[in-house]
Amino acid sequence: MARVTTTVTRRLRPPDGYHFSATLRSLLVVRHDPCGRLADGEFWLSARTPDGPASLHLTRVGAELAATGHGPGAQWIVARADAIAGLRDELGDFPELAARHPLIARLARTFSGVRFPATGRLFHRLIRAVLEQKVTGIEAHRAYRAMVKHFGEPAPGPAGLLLPPDPAAVAATPYWTFHPFGVEQRRTQALLRCAVAATRLESCADSAEATRRLTAIPGIGAWTAAEVVRTTYGDPDAVSVGDFHIPNTVAWALAGEPRGTDARMLELLAPYAGHRGRVCELLAAGGIRAPKFGPRMPIRSFARF
Known part of the structure; x- marks a missing residue:
């Protein structure tokens, strides 16, 4: 029996000054992502939707975006294309809040066209986190690419992408399979727990519920949850508490202090409640960095241990 190919197309109207690449870049692993591609004004992303596998193709057509879905989940992913493209991200009162600090005000103007995407698919981003x-x-x-290729199922459409790993397949895989990917037992066990809970996690109604459920899983803390909900739900307030660099960056940018703790970071971000994650993303986009002291973290290979 011939396989039925479903294709659905929709036109989207981004706001003036919308930045296509800078908005969508966060959805992909840099250099090469087996599940997506961003180049020359075109964006591809594969997904496991509630209706089945799909690939989304976004491209500029004049002042509009053309969103084309492929596969059994084409209708679902095209209906969500505006959120994936960040077009549901409302700045609200952020311009007024940004005006409180000259650096944030300048960065908010410079990167006003960068929006928070919201894929609506949690487990794929959770793997990365x-x-x-x-x-x-x-x-x-490196581990992410190896894992996707190991579980690799072809995604619908002509882009030659792979689908994100199936949570059921991940949950059924013994932990030692992940060792050659460069993933030690601690992270592997956290990943397996998440795979078992994936169906429940994907059903979360919003960022707050997802954060509660994620952080109830052993091995998943505030940092991981924030990294996930920022692009799954487009949460502009998600702050990656526990990050190695961000507290120093925030302390340096907002108070001129070369080092900061999580508590100090949250104190400085408090005036931007509702958009604290947006402030952190603006600092990153602007290349703001605290002064560096000490050696860099070494690059290791757990696969060789």
Whole structure:
């Protein structure tokens, strides 16, 4: 029996000054992501939707975006395309809050076209967040690519993407399978627990519920939850408490202090309640960094241990 190919297209109207690449970049692992692609004004993303596998293709057509979905989940992913493109992200009172600090005000103007995407699919982003715990980005991204290829199922559409790993398949995999990917037992066990709970996690109504359920899972803390809900729900208030760099960046940018704690970071971000994560993202986009002291974290390979 021939496989039925479903294709659905929709046109979207982004706001003036919308920044296509800077908005969508956070949804992909840098350099190469088997589940997506961003280049030359085109964006591809594969997903496991409630209706089945799908791929979304976003491209600029004049002042509009064309959103095309492929696969059994095409209708679902195209209906969500405006959220994935960050077009549901409302700045609200942020311009007034940003005006309280000259640096934040300048960054808010410079990056006014960058919005928070909201994919609506949690487990895919959770895989990345767990793999990013306590290691360098290079290590985490290498493990992510290896894991996606190991579970690799072709995604619908002509882009040659792979689907994100199926939670049921991940949950049924023994932990030692992940060792050659460069993932030690601690992160692997956290990932397996998340895979078992994936159906319940995907049903969360909002960022607050997802954060509560995520942080109830052993091995998942505030940092991991914030990294997930920021792009799953487009939560502009999600702050990655426990990050190695962000407290120092916030302390330096907002108070001229070269080092900061999580408590100090939250104190300085309090005036921006509702948009605290947006402030952190603006600092990152602007290349704001605290002065560096001491050696860099080494890049390791757990697969060789």
